[in-house]
Amino acid sequence: MKASPFWSLWGWPLFIAVLSGAGLVGGLVGDGRWDWMTWVGLGVPCVASAWFGLRGRRARA
Amino acid sequence: MSPGTTRVWSWLHKWSSLVSTVFLLVLCLTGLPLVFHHQIGAWLGTEVVAPALPADAPRATLDQVMAAARGRFPSKTGMYVSQEPDDDTIWYVTMGDTPRSTTDLKQVAVDARTGGALAEPKIDGGVMGVVHTIHVELFAGLWGKLFLGFMGLLMLVAIVSGIVLYAPFMRKLRFGEVRHERSTRVRWLDLHNLLGIATVTWALVVGATGMINTWADLVIEHWRNDQVAQLLSHYRGLPPLTQLGSLEKAFANARAREPQMKIAFIAFPGTAWGSAHHYGVFMRGRTRLTERLVQPVLVDAVTGEVSSSEDPPWYMTTLLLSQPLHFGDYGGVPMQWLWAMLDVITIVVLGSGLYLWLSKKGPVRKPAAAEAKAAVA
Numbered sequence: 001m002k003a004s005p006f007w008s009l010w011g012w013p014l015f016i017a018v019l020s021g022a023g024l025v026g027g028l029v030g031d032g033r034w035d036w037m038t039w040v041g042l043g044v045p046c047v048a049s050a051w052f053g054l055r056g057r058r059a060r061a
Numbered sequence: 062m063s064p065g066t067t068r069v070w071s072w073l074h075k076w077s078s079l080v081s082t083v084f085l086l087v088l089c090l091t092g093l094p095l096v097f098h099h100q101i102g103a104w105l106g107t108e109v110v111a112p113a114l115p116a117d118a119p120r121a122t123l124d125q126v127m128a129a130a131r132g133r134f135p136s137k138t139g140m141y142v143s144q145e146p147d148d149d150t151i152w153y154v155t156m157g158d159t160p161r162s163t164t165d166l167k168q169v170a171v172d173a174r175t176g177g178a179l180a181e182p183k184i185d186g187g188v189m190g191v192v193h194t195i196h197v198e199l200f201a202g203l204w205g206k207l208f209l210g211f212m213g214l215l216m217l218v219a220i221v222s223g224i225v226l227y228a229p230f231m232r233k234l235r236f237g238e239v240r241h242e243r244s245t246r247v248r249w250l251d252l253h254n255l256l257g258i259a260t261v262t263w264a265l266v267v268g269a270t271g272m273i274n275t276w277a278d279l280v281i282e283h284w285r286n287d288q289v290a291q292l293l294s295h296y297r298g299l300p301p302l303t304q305l306g307s308l309e310k311a312f313a314n315a316r317a318r319e320p321q322m323k324i325a326f327i328a329f330p331g332t333a334w335g336s337a338h339h340y341g342v343f344m345r346g347r348t349r350l351t352e353r354l355v356q357p358v359l360v361d362a363v364t365g366e367v368s369s370s371e372d373p374p375w376y377m378t379t380l381l382l383s384q385p386l387h388f389g390d391y392g393g394v395p396m397q398w399l400w401a402m403l404d405v406i407t408i409v410v411l412g413s414g415l416y417l418w419l420s421k422k423g424p425v426r427k428p429a430a431a432e433a434k435a436a437v438a
Binding site for chain 1: 261263395
């Protein structure tokens, strides 16, 4: 399957957005497993920011 | 997207951000310690802890609790009595000169078992109180709240226009590509786009719920004039109360009406959360969700009989749900740290946005503009 221009542009942002949304809702629903949904869901934007933001920083210096 | 449309969205993004950025930075910086206010309170020693007693130790009545609180502040009148969701050993009694006072409030923490006063926690005092007041209202009362609510609205405009502009800027780039080899400006443009789009859901939710929370006073007032006034229409025109009946009896009857719920707080007659003739007994459910959706049980403050127990209307539910979604206090300590991290990332987005605007103005204007164009093309 060849990625369409739409998905190559919006695929990752949508993926992260949906997971964050699930994380925000999960914690409201219940404890235990739902907590994990929150931590993973909200962890994804943090990890993506750190990974892509810090990657390749050395190349410049 | 046509160049004309892009220009309109750019204009929206630029101005909604420029007007609000300084205030949003203040909100992010003050919000950061507020995420950890429980831990900071414990660390500063302002958190009250009740002495250990057996779980089945007999309980003091609420009338004893109020007597203990009045013993500390004989000239003040009761406004609210509340309990933390996870600790039923302490009652927090809030007192003021009148039920509608907003300044000079006092709080007494009373042991729920012995009925003895434990401490007088400072309301909005200390460093965290100052931080909280800045975050909520910039020391400018209701108008400060509404102003910050408007800044929240501008933030939402900036986010939506930012999403729209993400497409033309990123068309030629892979997700997360940061062109470190290019100029500082291009590198920060890429970082701004990456961090902005990665945290967009969180920022939209925290921005929107923050905005809704700034309307809390107005929403509660509307609820009092709307649902409460309708339910209690037969109390209209009665003279104000001079003597209140037993709080314990009112509480017991409210519990009997909603036996599956536990207490969140009780509002005294004449306060913002109650009617002039009732104790507003606000009960919470026992699940994560219903813990937030308090049920108002209105109890006649003289007879102690329940007058009504109705589900709150949609706008109250919206307000009540907006609180946890803004505070991030419903997923334990890991969630607090995630909230803090997302807050810091937002600070970087705001700062880089400001830098991108400033760096356009300086002597490097021409090459920078050319690079931005190259990035758009």
